[in-house]
Amino acid sequence: MKKSVILSFGIVLIIFSCSKKKPFGSEISTExxxxxxxxxxxxxxxxxxxxxxxxxxxxxxxxxxxxxxxxxxxxxxxxxxxxxxxxxxxxxxxxxxxxxxxxxxxxxxxxxxxxxxxxxHTYENLPDSIPPLGLEDPIPDTLSDSGIRLEIELYSQLPASDSAHPLAKMTKMETAPGTERLFVNDQRVGLYELVDNKPKLYLPIKELKPELVSKPGWATGMASFTFHPEFAENGLFYTAHTEPGGTQAPDYGYADSIRVFMQWIVTEWKAENPAAATFAGSSRELLRIDIPSQAHGMQELTFNPNAKSGDEDYGLLFIGFGDGGLTEQRFGYLSDNKGAKVYSSILRIDPQGNDSPNGKYGIPASNPFSGIEGKAGEVYAYGFRNPNRVFWDEEGNMFATDIGQHSIEELNKIEKGKFYGWPIREGRFVINPYGKFNEIFPLQENDASFGISYPIIQLDHDELAAIIAGYIMPYGPLEDKFIFGDILSGRLFFADLEKSGNSEVQTWGVSYEGKEISLLELCGGERVDLKFGQDASGQVYIMSKTEGKIYKIKG
CATH class of the missing domain: 1.10.760.10 (Cytochrome c-like domain)
Incomplete structure (x- = not known):
């Protein structure tokens, strides 16, 4: 999530003085x-x-x-x-x-x-006001509205897990392979199964992992889950969750001069009876990684749904892992690691193997850095700030959305071993990871020498603030189009991925109870916290963490 683009409670927009008034902050403690x-x-x-x-x-x-x-x-x-x-x-x-x-x-x-x-109050002065040198409007074109409006209806409501918004922190909806069982998470609580449109708690992860923390906000807690392609037979599924820094020794970390605020943990769960309504079984930890902040962590766990037994990807777990806030905290060199570390990467592991550094999972021999000294064998592709959603089209092409810093949101076509630019590029623009993050610059003539793979779609923050992928729509006026949206505002977009390019992106909208309405209005007018889901029949859903509601896109 660009971890949400935060407004500041502190920027100085009006500066004035009055000799009769006490100085600003004179009452603030200096203890x-x-x-x-x-x-x-x-x-x-x-x-x-x-x-x-x-x-x-x-x-x-x-x-x-x-x-x-x-x-x-x-x-x-x-x-x-x-x-x-x-x-x-x-x-x-x-x-x-x-x-x-x-x-x-x-x-x-x-x-x-x-x-x-x-x-x-210990920081006394604003730096000198320097006009921005970067591009003020990197992508000046405005997207056109398609005029397409799809009817949605309320499908389900998750129980509130907090008294303040977001009421239910859901990030993902997924079907257990080989079944029609539909699951959705709440990051604070665990995993629900939707039975007759009603949520039934399947995995109470907070009870089973008491060290789990889901504050302060963002994507902390149980941020993702996925089922093994043979879940119906072997009962295996996987979760990613956060615990406080220092809870246990990490498998991957950094110099102790950098704080460890949280740890991301991948857990394998084995259900004794895969068909049971609630989880009973065992679990084991596969991987634990330190990060210095609550942002840009492990937002995606997934298997390639197109892979069949015998295919290269079959049974291999893909993990989308961002830079953990390292770049914002001036440790961009850990993110700009050329495949030497797991940060800012899409990882691919064999959860049933044991030749990893910690002996708890396998490093696929077909991974691009497998067996190469000085490289992290888990890395499949790298150079991402926050690869929050990984998916495949029917032709087997792999894609990932990547939430940008201050200016650009990306959709990338993923190829094994490629570098996707972060933290020295934001979209098709230059960024200085040790300079001002709100400045981006045009590419230079020698850009090809950096070997960067650029997004097939890039949009600036005039259009959206934080990108989230949906699906290739299987029905309706947007059939065969890729749908996606803005996490914060709920603004909706679509594109033809076979053509790709910004010129192919248009907006669409929804109607509810026969009335055209924006998702922002539907969710109360502040933010949507948009996510998408899909069931075994191909039916697509829109989810809002703000109210914990799930809407069905009617066909």
Missing amino acids: KEQIEAGKVLFENNCSTCHGFDHDGIGPNLSGVTHSVESDWIRNFIKNPSATIEAKDPRALQLLEKYKTYMPPFPGLEEPELDALLAYL
Whole structure:
């Protein structure tokens, strides 16, 4: 998810002074203990998107408490959407610049807000205002609307797993191979089976993995799952979830000078009776990886659904793993690793093998870096910021959506061993991983020397903020078209992947109860947290984490 594009509660948009007023932030504590507590809060909740020397996903916060009212900052942290809806000028300018709403932090108590402001207040000055040197509008063309509107109807509602939005953190819907059983996850709770449109808890992962954490937000918790192609016979399926940093020794990590905020874990589960309504059986850990933030982690587990017994991909588990926030925290060299590390990569492993470094899974001999000294044999392709969805078309071509940094969202056609640009490229543009993340530049004449594979579709943030793939539609006016959308706004797109290219992308929409409506309006007007699903018959669904609702796209 570009981990959502965060609005800042702290950018200075109106600077003024008055000799009769106390300086901004004069009431903020300067006690060392409180500042240290605020630093921890900032690192755990804010640092993925904010820094103090440049704009990133959200704006630079240096000097914010010295030029913005403390009450305004507090209110914006707790409920940014309310401030925006009140037509606050500063908040509206933030919305215009960063294109989406900052998620609220209603759970922060007043003492925690005091500590956070105390830490922010140690950064006294905004850097000099330097006009951006990069491209202000990298893709000036505007997409056309197809006029296609598909009717949707409410299919199911997941139980609320929190009192605040998102009510149910679902990210994926998938059918168990060889069956018609349809499953959907809640990152906080586990895995549900939809039975007669009703969710029945199948795997209570929070009970079985008590170290699991699903805060602070983003894609933490049980972010993905997938079933072995022979699940109906062997009962095997797989999950990816987060635990606090340091819970156990990792299989892959980095220098101890870089903090470990979380660990991503791949678990294999074996159901004693694959047909049972609830899970009973055993589990084993396959892989554990350290990351320094809550963002860009292990967003995808999947098997190639087209692979048959004897095919190269059959029974091999693909894992989409982003850079974990390493680049935002100025450790881009760990992301720009040329296949030497598992970060920023799509991995492919044999879960039934045992020749991996930890002896818990296999390294397929057909992997591009298998057996090569200094390379991570698990890596299938690399150079991704956040490969959040991997899929195949009927011809066997592999694709992945990749959420960008500040400017570009991508759809890539994936080929074994290829480099897809991150962190030195964002789409077909140059980015400096050690400079300002909100600046991108045209490609240079020597670009071919870098050996980069570029996206077949790239869209800038005038169109969408965080891309999520759907499916090749099997029915209706969009039959044979690839549908996808914007996670945050729920804006919907389609393209012909055989032709690809931005010129082939158009928008489409939905109607509900006979009335044309945007998904944003349908979900309350703030954000959608869009995901797609599909059942064994090919029926496609739209999911919204905000309300925990699942909608069926009628054929």
